[in-house]
């Protein structure tokens with residue numbers, strides 16, 4: 422959707438995955454020099470050096486992307502039709518009457534935002550969902566019952582089916598409660614002096630909202646550490662930024678602009694992974710042994726990638742058609 426084609430295969434894809442992981446990690450770390458400015462020049466943790474290296478790598482990739490897109494526009498002249506987000510951004514950048522100018526750097530920055538926001542987030546959430554389910558076979562059984570009843574075993578799940586799959590929807594919400602992709606949201610700066618829950622917050626304070634802690638707060642949730650999708654069945658709580666107990670996409674003006682797309686991608690991918698395959702842990706690993714440690718950065722992926730065994734359970738032709 423963003424770039425219009427697959428830019429990276431093989432080792433390039435590995436490197437790109439590394440770049441995204443590094444981007445998320447470095448965006449979430451606490452850099453000592455930010456809090457104690459006179460120590461900044463020493464770059465004690467080495468984060469600034471890593472960020473500069475990463476910035477150069479991303480820029481090389483994005484320059485290549487923008488260049489290719491510009492070439493197509495030049496080549497196709499008046500018959501050019503925008504096919505992807507980079508095309509659209511470059512077209513907008515051409516407009517001389519924009520209130521806020523969009524230059525090449527901004528196009529590259531937006532593109533990086535869209536790639537980062539649109540890939541890691543959904544993948545991390547689906548990986549956590551499957552991890553939680555592998556620890557709770559009874560939840561997989563309930564989801565399977567719902568999918569068999571509503572979809573049947575002769576087709577894949579589509580976006581239109583989602584309103585009829587409340588249990589799968591509850592699994593997604595429960596996963597986002599325990600494993601919000603952005604545990605501290607994006608930092609805010611308070612505009613005015615204010616008081617929140619008895620704490621004075623002067624104007625200009627950098628404010629972090631820990632949705633990770635809110636999602637596990639025993640005052641808000643019964644058995645907060647337990648993975649229980651049932652808590653969302655018949656509940657009014659949603660992920661759209663209105664219910665402050667559950668804010669996986671943030672809230673307000675800077676809420677995730679991709680939430681509707683991201684939510685659909687997660688719901689439909691998870692539903693199909695559960696519908697199309699039986700899921701098991703590798704031989705010799707018990708559900709109690711499955712490691713659930715997370716890396717705490719701008720996002721919270723699994724510390725150790727999930728390893729699982731899948732067995733297809735739908736008619737064989739559906740898999741070849743899907744491919």
Ligand code: HEM
Pocket residue numbers: 534535538539540542543546602603606607608668669670671672673674675676677678679680682683684687
């Ligand atoms: C699937 C799951 C996704 C999750 C859980 C997620 C989560 C978030 C969160 C928590 C924020 C910060 C909101 C705040 O601080 O209030 C955010 C911002 C953002 N997201 Fe997402 N996101 C997802 C998908 C996407 C997709 C698909 C895109 C784009 C295609 C996207 C693009 C962005 C952008 C550009 C921002 C920055 C917005 C700003 O600062 O104004 N996200 N996202």
